[in-house]
Amino acid sequence: MSSRTQELNALGAALLPRLRRGEEQAFADFYTVFLGPLTSIGRRLLQREEDVEDLVHEVLVEAVSTLDSFDEQRGTLLGWLVGILRHRAIDRARILRRRYREVVVTRELSDAIEQEDLAASVQDRVDIQELLRELPERERDVVYLHYFLGYPYSDIAERIGISPESARQYASRARDQLRERITEQFDPSGC
Amino acid sequence: MALNARSLVTKRAAWTGGTAAAPSKTPAARRSPVDPSSLTDEELDGILMLALDEAGTDIPGLDDCLTRNEQVFAAPAQPSSAQLEGFMRVVEQRGLVKQERPLTWREYLGALLPSR
Numbered sequence: 340m341s342s343r344t345q346e347l348n349a350l351g352a353a354l355l356p357r358l359r360r361g362e363e364q365a366f367a368d369f370y371t372v373f374l375g376p377l378t379s380i381g382r383r384l385l386q387r388e389e390d391v392e393d394l395v396h397e398v399l400v401e402a403v404s405t406l407d408s409f410d411e412q413r414g415t416l417l418g419w420l421v422g423i424l425r426h427r428a429i430d431r432a433r434i435l436r437r438r439y440r441e442v443v444v445t446r447e448l449s450d451a452i453e454q455e456d457l458a459a460s461v462q463d464r465v466d467i468q469e470l471l472r473e474l475p476e477r478e479r480d481v482v483y484l485h486y487f488l489g490y491p492y493s494d495i496a497e498r499i500g501i502s503p504e505s506a507r508q509y510a511s512r513a514r515d516q517l518r519e520r521i522t523e524q525f526d527p528s529g530c
Numbered sequence: 531m532a533l534n535a536r537s538l539v540t541k542r543a544a545w546t547g548g549t550a551a552a553p554s555k556t557p558a559a560r561r562s563p564v565d566p567s568s569l570t571d572e573e574l575d576g577i578l579m580l581a582l583d584e585a586g587t588d589i590p591g592l593d594d595c596l597t598r599n600e601q602v603f604a605a606p607a608q609p610s611s612a613q614l615e616g617f618m619r620v621v622e623q624r625g626l627v628k629q630e631r632p633l634t635w636r637e638y639l640g641a642l643l644p645s646r
Contacts, residue, residue, distance in 0.1 A: 343600040361628025366621045370614055376603035383602075396613070400620050418593045429583050457573055458580035467581035472590040483595045486575065487582045488602055498601050514574045521569065
């Protein structure tokens with residue numbers, strides 16, 4: 340069990356009632372505690388430091404403004420914040436793509452946006468959350484680190500102590516399972 | 531704008547902190563049919579990424595994954611005073627502060643005693 344994540348989760352749990360009571364100091368503590376972790380992840384998703392700073396600020400403001408929608412029975416405050424960050428990073432990536440000709444978002448995010456129509460069509464038929472729930476732990480970690488948090492396979496391999504090729508294979512197995520699930524749900528005519 | 535209009539009308543919209551936005555430019559009726567046999571790895575990558583985005587934080591096992599891979603939170607960033615002030619200004623403007631910080635003894639006494 341990791342001490343850093345435990346520490347962040349404990350701090351989040353302690354801050355929550357204070358934030359809900361509207362304690363002024365709790366908001367400052369919240370910003371101070373979560374700025375660093377979210378900046379780390381933001382840097383994986385967007386390339387320009389100023390975009391990362393804006394993104395993290397926006398996420399922390401959004402979080403305290405919509406705290407009523409957070410349900411601690413469904414997960415941790417940290418996980419909730421990471422989810423908002425990822426969601427807003429994609430929104431921002433779309434805006435940045437329109438604004439700049441050069442690539443300012445990671446290639447993976449850019450590819451994902453290209454596939455938006457297809458993804459929406461597949462999600463109408465396939466329960467991808469169920470697929471994720473059924474993935475073995477190691478495959479799921481690789482999927483989340485690569486597809487959700489934007490880590491390249493080489494970094495993932497180093498972090499979890501496997502070769503980059505193995506990391507790619509885990510992702511490949513997850514893709515194969517997704518392909519199988521899609522094939523089951525779509526008939527040959529695609530209707 | 532949120533990525534997919536469907537996410538705005540499901541229970542997940544509130545969970546992710548999603549806000550109301552214009553409808554998707556690609557309603558279901560206009561989507562191309564999917565031929566699973568021709569899906570490339572890149573297309574599957576895109577499908578996975580966007581499915582994860584739409585799920586917001588309601589992602590099975592995400593907390594456990596973050597716990598196992600704590601290095602993702604490595605940056606020891608501390609907010610500058612300008613950043614913190616900017617955040618607190620927004621918090622106050624939105625009326626989120628209901629209880630101000632208790633006064634320290636020094637501040638309390640300073641408020642009681644007449645200034646010289």
